[in-house]
Amino acid sequence: MVRAAAEFDISRRSLLRGGAMLGAGALAGGVPFTQAALAQGTSGQWPRVARLVSDFVARGWSPNAVVALGWGQNPPEYLGQGDTTFTSGIRADADSLFRIYSMTKPITGMAAMMLIEEGLLSLDQPVADILPAFAEMKVQKVYDGPITEDNLEPAVRPITIRHLLTHTAGLGYSIVQQGPLAQAYAENGLNPAQVSRLEVPGGLNSPPAPSLEVFADRLATMPLVYQPGTHWSYSVALDLMGRVIEVASGLSFDAFLQERIFDPCDMSSTWFRVPESEKARLTANYFLLDGQPLPIDLPANSVYLDQPAFPFGGAGLVSSPRDYDRFLMMLAGFGHIEGRRVMSEPAVRLGTSNLFPDTLAPDGGFTSGGRTFGFGAGGLVGMDEAAGLFGWFGAAGTAGLVNMKTGLRQTFMTQYMPADMEMQNAFPQAVAADAVAMER
Template sequence: MTFIIKTKKLCMAVCMALSIIACNAQTTIRTGSTPNPDVDYKKLANIDTLANGYVNRNWIKGVATIVVKNGQIIQYKGYGYADAASEKPMQKNSIFRIASQTKAIVSTGILILYDQGKLSLNDPVSKYIPEFAHETVLDKFNAEDTTYTTVAAKRDITIKDLLTHTAGIDYAGIGSDNMKAIYAKNNIPSGLGVIDADLLTTVKTLGKLPLAFQPGTQWRYGLNIDVLGCLIEVISGMNLEDFLRENIFEPLGMNDTWFNLPADKSNRLTSVYTEDSLHNIIPWSKTNFGVDPTYPLISKHYFSGGAGLSSTTYDYAVFLQMIMNGGSYGSKTILSKRTTQMMLHPQLDFLFNGKNNFGLGFEITTDKGSADGSRNEGSFAWGGFFGTTYWADPKEHLICLIMTQQTPNSHNQLSQQFEQLVYASLK
């Protein structure tokens, strides 16, 4: 009986996903002079009060937001300053370091190669980068001298493991203490900033290091998508920026999304901030994680698939609309409909954060997660290190982004409050 109930629920979910994609197939983002009948604009204006309140209290220096309902932009603004020192106003089209929002775009890139028949999701990574063969798993670690022992991995890690963050790869700089130490000793970077190294050489080194756990047994945020970015370069024969520009950015008109931001766009790049020990906002400096805040403007050849892009709220909304459409946007098809469905399908047999699942590049809201917040089951989301957040809710045909440039932030409730106000404005 339990199996039958679960099967019925799965069938209903799949049917709903298919119907949503069918409805969204030709949706493109547009402005509109006619008010959206599904929106209470008086309630939506509470976002102005919220954002200006944070700026006026000096809890943030600036923020940009966009809300898209049924393909129509219903809210799109900048608040406060893009640069506080010069009092340069935040514009709605200001450019932000989106850090981990890079991941979903690069995940889409590897799935483009999947659609082209150039790889299988169950392919071992070692098929393309032999250094990932015969991997080991960390057993014991000595913190005093960073020596360690290992056991053999029970299987090779796969491309799907990378997409779902279940490979056993950790993060440099922000991961677990043991793995951070191992990565630091072997000069494995986090992906943020300007990296004076060769991507393939670095990933080959990573492949020789132990995994944090047996592949497929846990979820851990890590350098998985940096490895995927390297795989894109190896399999396609193109560097990652050129591949994404040709296959995603140019077809979608994402003209403000770059690893190496063009000089003529530099005046729109926002400043980035952090906090001192008393929680006062101060400018970000090179001493923070060793990341030069001007890195988007510095020419790079190491393209981090997990953290390297800069973009705008609008560009990223277009990308999310394409995903919500089932892989197409206007006359352009980026992914097949079926591959996009897989991308948004829960891939784990456990809840990675206690309430939500993970797809092929996105956090996926579950029934449990929906009960704990505003988003409907099936919403997909993530964010970025410097204070950017996005989600798309297919059931509401809704796309939302809120971007700041500050980490850490003692007043970090802004995105949650923004979300509450968005849903409160829907009729």
């Protein structure tokens, strides 16, 4: 018997596994992710990735999987199987539309890097210079404790642009926090993304703030969960960065992305709202209940056909495998793509480097599987044998990574929640193994 959506046990922690910590573990076992040492491959053969895609679709969690792989400025190769929904009969391909959720964050991060390069922002500039409401923040003494004066203390330093880019501002997240703060976020519409028209537990379907300006103003009234600059803590920081970008640039956040990134990169299928004319390209999103996929957002009446309350800079975009590969291609070209300069090389190099503040606590960094990673402008940064890696993951099973040393680009698209850590691990391992085989 199919259970109603209201009975789905979608916990905040399970959704977090689908988008926050995902993929870091992908670098922690199996085939070592040592693409920094790889030469550019020319065979165009990805047998392990092809097998992984085939096995994944055969598992039945999602009706499709589409992969884009490429080197440097060379055109991508696409691998894929399945249809846009279990019943559509429409083949999923490079131009199909997927909810990329937190893969929005590196795009927002690079938009901020453009303004830093132009002198309109600076990394260690207090956010309060742009948004004065953040001038006097309070911090919870007990993490996720009560929101009462006896559990609050003044922030010892201001939140900076660097803190927002690296999730070290101490801001909360409705998919992470528990108790009073999670409730306060929900009541104030501090949501990280759209998910479904259905009632979905977990703090994701409460009414959102009516605008990005109101979102920022309400967020400024919330206590922080950590002192700024001390801990990596997944948060709404990149959503707030959207408001910083529009104030600093004088353009609405979505207009800035369109004019400065999407149009120059020829990302013609990346939107906060899917046009009605394009809904046939939209894939369905599913929730796994006892291993069975139940639809929570179907193309014909998707919540992404509506204008969102505001553009979610942390998790709001829909994109295609082709489009996201073009974003990665621009990064691999250090801001250059097909004869066009989208970003300066210094801005890309800085944004894809480890930007953690020097005030980070000894145990305050980003770790997974016993390994430590850096963090750049909205995405993880590989360290040691994974040096050069930059990118992030999405709550519905997507992944987008580029190795800045070798130019190897890799995008994985599918749609199911919560995304599976095993799959997030397997994809970059398969890419790495095939890439190693190419140089032999």
